[in-house]
Structures are given as structure tokens and as C-alpha cells.
Amino acid sequence: MAVTMRDVAERAGVSAITVSRVINGTGYVHEETQARVLAAIEAMRYVPNSLARSLRSQQTSTLALLVTDITNSFWTTVARGVEDEAAAQNYAIFLCNTDEDPAKEDRYLEMLTQRRVDGLLIGPTPDSASMLSRLHTLDIKFVLIDRAVDGIAADTVRSDSRGGAANITQHMLTTGHQRVAFIGGPLTTSTGRDRLNGYRAAHMAAGLAIDTELIKIGSYHRESGRELTSELLAAERRPTAIFAGNNQIALGVLDALVAARMHLPNDMAVISFDDLPGVDGYGPFMTAVIQPAYQIGRIATRLLLERIADARDEVEEIVLPTQLVIRRSCGCNAVPVV
Structure with missing residues (x-):
């Protein structure tokens, strides 16, 4: 039979209300009395009925x-x-x-x-x-x-998705890249819209026209990154850098580059929103916006x-x-x- 609060109270020589006060930390209980109650709880292996307490407190x-x-x-x-x-x-x-x-x-x-x-x-x-x-x-x-x-x-x-995307895109533009592709998540999400808007804002600030063929929108999954990167690599004019809208997309970008036997960053530069853990002993290597x-x-x-x-x-x-x-x-x- 399960030990009840009344059983603990009887062993400790106190009332059930006193046991309740010790368990819940409410009201004043003398130190010596509290010690007796705690000793009885331990000796009898009493487990308080949290469900009953939650029903009373509504939490x-x-x-x-x-x-x-x-x-x-x-x-x-x-x-x-x-x-x-x-x-x-x-x-x-x-x-x-x-x-x-x-x-x-x-x-x-x-x-x-x-x-x-x-x-x-x-x-x-x-x-x-x-x-x-x-x-x-x-x-x-x-x-x-x-x-x-x-x-x-x-x-x-x-x-700040928009600000982070603008900063990392600006970094690529100022280092000489003029064809930076963007692979983003769904525009039905605020992060998808904000990161695309940050990418666009960096181009506008640099006075560069935006090539819409360099913008690919998919899902925030690795498979989407791989498929959309393959599309970019198959284009007549490839980008020189790819901005992945999150780290799962970035993993898909790397998959596609490996499949195409392209080396990073000599054949293609890659940047990411969100960090990417070290891969196969390389340690952290991805230039990224860190949240x-x-x-x-x-x-x-x-x-x-x-x-x-x-x-x-x-x-x-x-x-x-x-x-x-x-x-x-x-x-x-x-x-x-x-």
C-alpha cells in the first residue's frame, strides 16, 4: 500500500498540515519539526502526490x-x-x-x-x-x-535575421564577389523573408543589381539545399559564392559541391546563417552568422x-x-x- 501524508505525519508526530507545509515550503515550521518530517519522508520513502497538488493549484x-x-x-x-x-x-x-x-x-x-x-x-x-x-x-x-x-x-x-543576413552578404560583396547566390527557407516564415531582405539590402547598399536567377527558395532542410545548389551549378553563369539560409541548407550545399567534385572555397565560397559543427575533423570552418x-x-x-x-x-x-x-x-x- 502506498505511503500517505497521514502516515508520514503519524511517524513524525505532527499534523498532516505540517507535513504539507514542509513539502511545499509554505508557512513556518520549526527547524527541529522540519527535520523530523524530512527524516520520516526519507525513512518511509514517501513520494508526494504531485497530481493532487496540481489539481488544487490548477498548475x-x-x-x-x-x-x-x-x-x-x-x-x-x-x-x-x-x-x-x-x-x-x-x-x-x-x-x-x-x-x-x-x-x-x-x-x-x-x-x-x-x-x-x-x-x-x-x-x-x-x-x-x-x-x-x-x-x-x-x-x-x-x-x-x-x-x-x-x-x-x-x-x-x-x-536579427535581416541585419545578420545583410552583414554576411556585405562581407562577401566587399571581398570581391559579385555573384553571390542565396538559398533560403519558405517566405511564409518571418526568417525566410527577413534573410532574403537582408541579402537584397546588402546589394542595394553596394549599388549592385540583384540577379533573380541567383535566388532560390525552398525548405529549411538539407535535401532542399542539395537540390537547389545543383540547380545553381547547372546554370550557364554560376555564382562564385553561395549564402545558405540556415545550417541544414548549408549541409546540403556541401553535399552538392562534393558530388560535383568542387573544392571549397577555391571553386565555390560558401557562407551560412547559423553555425555549422566541425565535419570529419576539419573543425569549425564555415563563415557564418551566429545566433x-x-x-x-x-x-x-x-x-x-x-x-x-x-x-x-x-x-x-x-x-x-x-x-x-x-x-x-x-x-x-x-x-x-x-
């Missing part, structure tokens, strides 16, 4: 993080920031991978509402607007990560917990700066890496 001390691609190192770093901040506030995390699929996102939402999570941290898919509207209707607290969604007023934490992914995760979790506690009324958007890290892949230090 479960759980949050959910919905990411679009758990294999992407950006999202794993965001998840670490979320978990660290949540753990510091005694919250647990459900991690859900949507694969940019609205139907999968909807299924997760149904499951999470049934589990009565206290709030959601969401990396939205390209078609999340209706789902987010439902969350508003249900009065479920949430914070958006990485992407804003048109028509949805919500706390959002993201990096503060860990900080994004922690700040977003902090905002969500404030929203759950009704500590804020106004919607807040936090845009964090990116960092341009110059390595070998752009050709500034022309050492072949592929």
Missing part, C-alpha cells in the same frame, strides 16, 4: 517546447537554454519536434492541452497562425521563438513564466543581435576544406 509545473527540427544545432542549443531556465524555476519540459508540419503541430497541441501544461514555447511552422489563434481563445500562455507570425500578437524572442541560441531559450522561458504569473500585460518582442564569424569557407583564408 502542473510543466512547460512544452515545440521545435521545427531537433536535428538542427540551433534548436538543441535553444532547448538547453529553455531547460536550464525552467529547471531553475522548478519546471519540467516536454520537448516536441514538429518537422515544420502543421498537422503534427496540431497533434502535439491536443496532447499538451490534455496534459494541462502551464505554457508553451513555440518555434512556429509556416502555417501556425490558426493554431496560435486557438491558443489565444483557450487562454493558453505561449511565447514564440525564432519567428514572428503575421496577425498574432504574442511575446516573441528572436535574433545567441542559448540566450534566446533562457529569455523566452523567463518571459513565459512571467506571463503565467500574470506579471506582465503588454506584448513584448525581443530581438537579439547576431555575430558574424569569418572562417575559411568564404575564401578570405584560401585553404581548401572540402
Whole structure:
């Protein structure tokens, strides 16, 4: 038979209310009495009924993080920031991978509402607007990560995609490249639009016309990067550099260059939005725009917990700066890496 709070109270010689106060950290309990209660809990291996407590408080001390691609190192770093901040506030995390699929996102939402999570941290898919509207209707607290969604007023934490894309494109243009291709993600996402707009802004600032044949739009997946790079390589006038809209696209770019037996950066310079882990012992080699992914995760979790506690009324958007890290892949230090 499971040990109850009353059993612990009887062993410690106190009331059940006193045991409850010790467990929940509420009210004053004399140190000696607290020590007796804790000793009884340990001796009897009592496990508090968290479900009963959550039913009384209407909270479960759980949050959910919905990411679009758990294999992407950006999202794993965001998840670490979320978990660290949540753990510091005694919250647990459900991690859900949507694969940019609205139907999968909807299924997760149904499951999470049934589990009565206290709030959601969401990396939205390209078609999340209706789902987010439902969350508003249900009065479920949430914070958006990485992407804003048109028509949805919500706390959002993201990096400066437009500024980061403009900076890295400008770097390539100032080093002599005049045919820089761009392979981006869906324009139905704010990141897809912002990074393309940053690429365009850098060309306009340099007084260069934009060749639309150098712009390829697909998905934020490796396969898309490989296919669209192959299209660029098959063109009559190839680019001299390729800007990948995220690190998964960048991996696909590298796949296509290897298949074409082209060397990086001598045959083709490559740059990326988001860092790329070292590959096969080369170490970090990709010139990239680095997002503060860990900080994004922690700040977003902090905002969500404030929203759950009704500590804020106004919607807040936090845009964090990116960092341009110059390595070998752009050709500034022309050492072949592929």
C-alpha cells in the first residue's frame, strides 16, 4: 500500500498540515519539526502526490517546447537554454519536434492541452497562425521563438535575421564577389523573408543589381539545399559564392559541391546563417552568422513564466543581435576544406 501524508505525519508526530507545509515550503515550521518530517519522508520513502497538488493549484509545473527540427544545432542549443531556465524555476519540459508540419503541430497541441501544461514555447511552422489563434481563445500562455507570425500578437524572442543576413552578404560583396547566390527557407516564415531582405539590402547598399536567377527558395532542410545548389551549378553563369539560409541548407550545399567534385572555397565560397559543427575533423570552418541560441531559450522561458504569473500585460518582442564569424569557407583564408 502506498505511503500517505497521514502516515508520514503519524511517524513524525505532527499534523498532516505540517507535513504539507514542509513539502511545499509554505508557512513556518520549526527547524527541529522540519527535520523530523524530512527524516520520516526519507525513512518511509514517501513520494508526494504531485497530481493532487496540481489539481488544487490548477498548475502542473510543466512547460512544452515545440521545435521545427531537433536535428538542427540551433534548436538543441535553444532547448538547453529553455531547460536550464525552467529547471531553475522548478519546471519540467516536454520537448516536441514538429518537422515544420502543421498537422503534427496540431497533434502535439491536443496532447499538451490534455496534459494541462502551464505554457508553451513555440518555434512556429509556416502555417501556425490558426493554431496560435486557438491558443489565444483557450487562454493558453505561449511565447514564440525564432519567428514572428503575421496577425498574432504574442511575446516573441528572436535574433536579427535581416541585419545578420545583410552583414554576411556585405562581407562577401566587399571581398570581391559579385555573384553571390542565396538559398533560403519558405517566405511564409518571418526568417525566410527577413534573410532574403537582408541579402537584397546588402546589394542595394553596394549599388549592385540583384540577379533573380541567383535566388532560390525552398525548405529549411538539407535535401532542399542539395537540390537547389545543383540547380545553381547547372546554370550557364554560376555564382562564385553561395549564402545558405540556415545550417541544414548549408549541409546540403556541401553535399552538392562534393558530388560535383568542387573544392571549397577555391571553386565555390560558401557562407551560412547559423553555425555549422566541425565535419570529419576539419573543425569549425564555415563563415557564418551566429545566433545567441542559448540566450534566446533562457529569455523566452523567463518571459513565459512571467506571463503565467500574470506579471506582465503588454506584448513584448525581443530581438537579439547576431555575430558574424569569418572562417575559411568564404575564401578570405584560401585553404581548401572540402
